[in-house]
Amino acid sequence: MTTDISADTKIFERRESQVRSYCRAFDAVFTRATGSTLYDTDGHAYTDFLSGCSSLNYGHNDPDMKAALIDHITEDGIAHALDMYTSPKAAFLETFERLILAPRGMDHKVMMTGPTGANAVESAIKLARKVTGRTNVISFTNGFHGMTLGALSLTGNSGKRGGAGVTLGDVTHLPFEGSLGDGVDTLAMIETMLGNDSSGIDAPAAIILELVQGEGGLNAASRTWVEGIARLAKQHGAMLIVDDIQAGIGRTGDFFSFDDMDIQPDMITLAKSLSGFGLPFALTLIRPELDIWKPAEHNGTFRGNTHAFVTAKTALEKFWADDAFKTQVAEKAKVLTQRLTRIADLIPGARLKGRGMMQGVDVGNGDLAAAICAEAFTRGLIIETSGAEDEVVKVLAPLTTPMDQFSEGLDTLEASARACLNAHVKIAAE
Amino acid sequence: MTTDISADTKIFERRESQVRSYCRAFDAVFTRATGSTLYDTDGHAYTDFLSGCSSLNYGHNDPDMKAALIDHITEDGIAHALDMYTSPKAAFLETFERLILAPRGMDHKVMMTGPTGANAVESAIKLARKVTGRTNVISFTNGFHGMTLGALSLTGNSGKRGGAGVTLGDVTHLPFEGSLGDGVDTLAMIETMLGNDSSGIDAPAAIILELVQGEGGLNAASRTWVEGIARLAKQHGAMLIVDDIQAGIGRTGDFFSFDDMDIQPDMITLAKSLSGFGLPFALTLIRPELDIWKPAEHNGTFRGNTHAFVTAKTALEKFWADDAFKTQVAEKAKVLTQRLTRIADLIPGARLKGRGMMQGVDVGNGDLAAAICAEAFTRGLIIETSGAEDEVVKVLAPLTTPMDQFSEGLDTLEASARACLNAHVKIAAE
C-alpha cells in the first residue's frame, strides 16, 4: 500500500485547506482498519467510537463486504455508469425491497441521488416543493442536514450557516422537542403557530426532522412528539421528511429510526452507513404517488455508486435478513445506557442523551467534553463531541463492536472522564 | 458477481424513481466493463463514447488502478475516515503536488469537499462570498454547475432550474462567448455592464465558468475571451472560479482546460475523472491566501474518498508523470476533429463544436441528434447529446480508447448519421 509515506503530517499542513477538522483532534496518520479498530502509521491501534459519524455502523472492512467488493472489481464489474441499468443496482434494489421495504409494508420508490446525504436532502426538499407548489420548509432547532445551500438552509448551527455568505431563505426553524426547556410543550406551540393564519409562517411544503439529532446534541424526540409532528404535517398538507442519515440503518436499534413509531414518512433520506463499507452512497425514499419527477430533473454524475451497491447488498443480507443483529444492538444499547449513566453520575448536572447505540453524556460545557475526548484519544479511543456548544460526549461505536472491546472502550471513556474531573477539581482547588 | 440477476428491467420500473434518465436511452442492463467497452447481461459489447459524462477519461477498470485498489482493500486499507489524516490521502496529496501543481508553478491548497462536483462548486462560491463579503456570483448562459441549490442557481438550463421550487438568487447570468451570435462581442458587453454602476448587477464575489461547456453544447471559449474574463474578474475584485469538472483532467488535452492560457484561477473545481476509476471524488483548489476557512466551516461525511485517493494517485503517476499521454490525446483529438468534420459536412447547417477530446456536432435540432444517438446504440455505440435543445451529438470517449476502437466507433457514428439522414430524406420525400 503506502509504505513509502512517512507518518508525518507536513504534506497536510502544506497542501490541505484549513477547513480540515477531525484531523485536528486526532493527531495521527491512519493507514489500516478492521472491525472497530483503526491503526496509524506507527502501528498504534485505536478503538473507534466515532464510526465516521455513523458511516461505519458495521465497522471497518467487514470481511463479507470486502470479499464481495474485491470479487466485483476483480471481475471488472461496473464502477461507474451514471444512472444506467446495471446488475449490481438491480441486485441492490431487489434486496432492499425484499429485506427492508416489504417487511414494513412500505411501497416507497428509491431515488438514487448524488452520493452525499446533503444531496439526498436537497432532492427531498426539491420534490416536496414541486409536489405542493409551496416554498417554505419547516426544520428544527439544533437540526443538521448538510452543507450545500439548500441543505444548509435547514441546518440550525449558526457557524455552519454563516459560511453560506448569502441569506438562507424559504425555511422556518421551529423548536425541537425539549429545546425550550423541559416544561415547555413545543408540539402544542407548533400546532398553534401552524393553525394561525397570521403567524407569518407560510404554509409548509415539508417538515423535515431527525428523530435523534446527531450533530445537535443527541436530542431524541419522543414517540408522542414525532407522531404529533407527523399528524400536523398531514393536516397542513406538508410532506413529512425523515432525515435518517445519521440515526438510520441500525443506529437507534432498527433499520429506520422510526420503526417503532406509528408514522409513515412521505420521504426518507439515507446515506452514511447505507453502503455498509463507508463508501459514498445516498438515496431518498419517496412514496410512489409523489414520484412526479421528470427524467433527470434532479441528477448528478455519481448518483448510485456501483461499488456501494455491491457492499450495501451484502450488508443488507448479512445484517437485516432476520432479527439477530437487531437483538444484539439492543443488548449493546442497554450496556451503553448503564455505562453512560455511571459516567453522567460522576459529573454534577450531567445527563444522558440519545437513544439506542446513539447515546452520549451532556457534561454541561464544551470545554469539559473536549477535554474528555482529548484524554480518551491519548488512551487510544477515538470519540467526539456533539451539540450546539459541543457539550455532549457522543458514543457512535460500530454496532458490530465485540462486547469486550465495547466494554474496554467504555472503561477508557470513564477513566478519561475521571481524569479530567480530577484535573478540574485540582485547578479549582488551587 | 450478480449472476442471479436476470437482464430484465422490472425491478427498476417497479422500484426506482421516475427521475432516472440515461437508462431510458440505453435499454440494457450493464454488468461488466473494461477499457472503452461495456458489456450487458446478455453478453453484448458496447463501445463507450460517453465515459460517464467524462468521469471515465482513463476508461473502465484500468488494470493498474484496479490492482492498486484491490491491494488496498485486501490489506484492510482505510475506506472511510472523514477528514482525518490517512496515508492514502498523504500519498495522493504528495503526488498531486508533485505531478500537477509544482510543474505549473501553482501553489493552490487542496480542499477536500464532498465527493460530488456540485459540492465542490458550492464550496467555491461559499468561499468567494466569504472572502469578498459580497453575494452576487456571475455565471454564464448554457453553463451547468450542479443540482444542489447553490450550484443550481449558477446553472442556466430552465428545466433543471425549475426543479428547485424556489427562487434561485444571488447570481447574475451573463452571455457566454458566442451565445448571442457570431458577430456579437460578449466580452465588450460584459465589460461595459460591469463598469456601469447603475447596471443593477451587484458587485460580483466571483465569476464562475467552464472553458468548454459540457452540458451546454460543447461551447469552447477562446483564449482571448477567457483571458478577458480573468482580467475583468481581477479588475472588479471578483474571484475567478474555473469549473473544470467536465473539461479538466485531460479531456481538452492537458490536465486543466486552461493550461495553454495565461490565467491563474483563484479557485478550480475538479470531480468526475479525478479518481480515475469512476469513484465519487471531488476537490476544490484555492489560492493559499484565500484559504480563510475555519475548521469544518464547510464539511461533509464523504469529503475525501479514501478508495479514490488510491486510484487517483495511480492515475496521476500513470498518465501525468510525463507528456506521453498528453501527446496521444492530442493525436486522437486531431482524428476526432477530422472525422466529425466529415460527419458535419453530411448535414446541412451542421457545425463542429468543442475542443480536444470534447468535441461534437451541432446537427441543428434535438430530434435529429436524438435519432443519431439512438441509431448508434442499436449499432453498439453509447453516445449522448448535449446543448440547450440537445442539438449536439457529443463524443466523450475515454481518452485511452485504442485507436482502432476509436476509429470503429466513429465509423459507427458516421453510419448512424447517414442512416438517420436517409430516413429523414425519405420521410421528406414522401
Added chain:
Amino acid sequence: MTTDISADTKIFERRESQVRSYCRAFDAVFTRATGSTLYDTDGHAYTDFLSGCSSLNYGHNDPDMKAALIDHITEDGIAHALDMYTSPKAAFLETFERLILAPRGMDHKVMMTGPTGANAVESAIKLARKVTGRTNVISFTNGFHGMTLGALSLTGNSGKRGGAGVTLGDVTHLPFEGSLGDGVDTLAMIETMLGNDSSGIDAPAAIILELVQGEGGLNAASRTWVEGIARLAKQHGAMLIVDDIQAGIGRTGDFFSFDDMDIQPDMITLAKSLSGFGLPFALTLIRPELDIWKPAEHNGTFRGNTHAFVTAKTALEKFWADDAFKTQVAEKAKVLTQRLTRIADLIPGARLKGRGMMQGVDVGNGDLAAAICAEAFTRGLIIETSGAEDEVVKVLAPLTTPMDQFSEGLDTLEASARACLNAHVKIAAE
C-alpha cells in the same frame, strides 16, 4: 364641490380595480365630513368609529388645522419641495422637538420618509440592517407593517403575504404575547430561542413590534413583555423598532404607545394620524448615533408632505402643549372599557381586547363580527373588524369625539350586537 356627481357607484364598478375593499362594507358615496361625522351624497350622516384606521385621531376637518391649511394654500405656501428646506418643515420640526421629543428626553433625529407607513417601516429596517450588518429582522405573529415588499415580509397575515408572489425572506416571525394561549410564556421562549446558537434564527438586525396590534386583533402587549423584548433586543445587538403607526399619536392615551413603559426604542415609525388631518405623511425617528445614512440613500418624491407639515404643527400645538387632551382621552377610554365590557358580557365567550381608545370585542368568529358591523352601518355607524379571522369588532373613534356622540355610537354598537345575537338565537332555534 362635486354636486354634479350622482350618488351612484357605477363609475367605481366600471373603472376602479377589484382591489378596493372598505367601499364594499360601506355602501354609500361620502362627500363631506366634520368632527366624527361623515355625510354621504344623499345627506345621510354617519358616526365614524373607524377614523381612517386611526388616521383621523382628531376627527375630520378640525377647524384649526383647516384654517391653517387654507391660509397656507391661499398665500401660495409651498405644496411640494422634495426634501429641500422649507419654512413649514422648520416649523413642524421645531414644534415636534419642543412638544414631543424634549419633554420625553428623546434626542431622536427625524427622517422624512415617503408619506406612507410602509415607507417608514422600509426605511427603519433598511437602517437597522445597515447599522448592524445583519439581515434578519424579527417580527411577530399577527403583526401588520405594510404592503410593500420589505414591509410585507414583516407582516403575519397569510392573505396579504400571498399577494407578494415571491418568497418573503430575511425575517423571522416569533409569537406575540398571548398568541400561543394564556398560559404560555412567549418571552421566555423567545429568550431561549435567541440564546441558542443552533436555533437556525440568524442574529437579528432588529426586532420590530406594535405595542397594540391594530390589524392583528387589538392584542395589547403588557409592559413586562415589551420591556423584556427591549432587553432582549439590546442583549442581542438588535435595533428595537416600535411601529407606532396605528397605536401612536394619542390612540392608546399618550403620544407614543410606550410612553408609560421603561423603554427607549432605537427607531419609531409614525404615519396615519401624524398629519392630524388625514393627509399622507410619515416619518421615522432614529437615535442620533444611528443616523449613518448617506444623503438620499433612502429617498422618495413625496418625502415630507408640506401641507401635512402645516396641519401636523397645528395639531401638536392644539393637542399636545399640555395634558388636557391626554386626560380627556383617558376618560373616554374608561367609558369605552365599560361599554365594551357590557357588550362582551352579552356574547358567550367574548372578551375585551386592546387598550386606551384602541379597544374592541373579540366575539369569537368573523361572521358574527361582520354581522354586527353591517348592522351598525344600517344604523348610521361606521365600524370595522380586526384580527386574524376578523373576529374582533374594533372601535377606533376619533379621540376628539364629543362624549354624547361617543355614547350614542356605543349605544348603536350595543343595539347592533343585540340585534345580531337575537337573529342568531332565532336561527339556532329554528
Added chain:
Amino acid sequence: MTTDISADTKIFERRESQVRSYCRAFDAVFTRATGSTLYDTDGHAYTDFLSGCSSLNYGHNDPDMKAALIDHITEDGIAHALDMYTSPKAAFLETFERLILAPRGMDHKVMMTGPTGANAVESAIKLARKVTGRTNVISFTNGFHGMTLGALSLTGNSGKRGGAGVTLGDVTHLPFEGSLGDGVDTLAMIETMLGNDSSGIDAPAAIILELVQGEGGLNAASRTWVEGIARLAKQHGAMLIVDDIQAGIGRTGDFFSFDDMDIQPDMITLAKSLSGFGLPFALTLIRPELDIWKPAEHNGTFRGNTHAFVTAKTALEKFWADDAFKTQVAEKAKVLTQRLTRIADLIPGARLKGRGMMQGVDVGNGDLAAAICAEAFTRGLIIETSGAEDEVVKVLAPLTTPMDQFSEGLDTLEASARACLNAHVKIAAE
C-alpha cells in the same frame, strides 16, 4: 403662515436625518411658490427647472387647482376616507376616463395604490407575478423605480441598492437601449437571451421600463426599441409595465410617454405630477382582464388621496380637454432642444439627452455637471443632475413656464456653463 420661522437651517441640522439631500445643493429655506418661481425666506426668487423631479409639471400653486382645493377644504370635503367611495374620487375617475382613457381607446382599470410611485410599482409587479405565476421581473440598466424593497430590486443604481442591506432578488437587469454603446443592438441581444432556454434568465412575469429614464441620465428609448420590447413581452407571456411616473403626464409631450408608439402596456404606473399640485398621489392602470386582485390584497392607509382627486380632476380638465397644452409643450420642447444643443456645443464631447420637456446635456462627468448646477443656483436657477455618474445637467422645468421665464432660465444655464468652462480652462492652464 410661518413668519415666526427664521431663515436659518439649524433646526434641520439638529433634528433632521443625514439622509436629506436636495437641501444640500440648494442652500435656502423656501417659503412660497407660484408658477415656475420659488421664493425663500429672505425674499429671493428662484426659477424652478427641477419641478419636484417632474412632480410639478403644471407649476406651483396653479390658481385653478388652488381654488378648487380651497373650496373643497372650506366646504369640509372629505380629506381621508381609505378606499371608501367618495364624490371626489368619482369625479376624478369620470374625468380620467373621459379625457385620458376613452380618447386613447384604453379600457384599463384604475388601481388606487398608496400615494407614492414606489407603491404603484410594487402593486404592478405583485399583480404581474400573481397573473403569471412567475417570479422573475426584467428591468433595465440605469432604471429607477423607487426605494421600497420590491421597487428597489428593479432599480439599477448600486448606491441605492446598497441601502437595502439584503439581497435584492427575483429581478433580471438587462441592458437598456444605448447602454452598451451606440453600435450594439440591445434589442437583438435581449431577444436572443430570452429565446435561449438555458440562459439562466427565468421566464419573466413582467418587463418594466421607463421610456425616458429620468434618474438614469435621460436615456430615451426609440420607438423601434420600445415596440420590440413590447413584442418580446407578449411573445414570452410577460406583462409589459410602463413606469410613467417621471416621464408621463405631459413631460415628454403627451399624457403618456408612449402615446406616439404602437404599444398597449398591460400596466402603467403614474405618480409625481398626477395630482397636478405636488400632492402625494399614485395609481396603477391595469388591463381589465388582469384585474384579478382580491379585495384589499394590496392596500394602504393613504390609497387614493382625496385632496389630490380634487386637484387632479381640475388639472385634467384644464390641460387635457383639448390639444392646446400639448401643442405648447411641443413648442417649448423645440426651444429646449435648440438651446441645449447650443450649450452642448460649448463642451467637448457633450451630447444632448432625452426627449420633449425632459432633456439635458451629458457634459461628460459629474464634477462639471455639479459645478454648472451650483453656479446656476447662485444665479437664481434651481436645476439638478441625473445619470449613473450624475453627468447629465437635466432640465425639468414646469411645462407651464412662460416662454420668457423659460428663455431666461436657459440663458442662466448657458451662462453658468460658460462660467464653469472658463474656470476649468483656467485651472487646466495653470
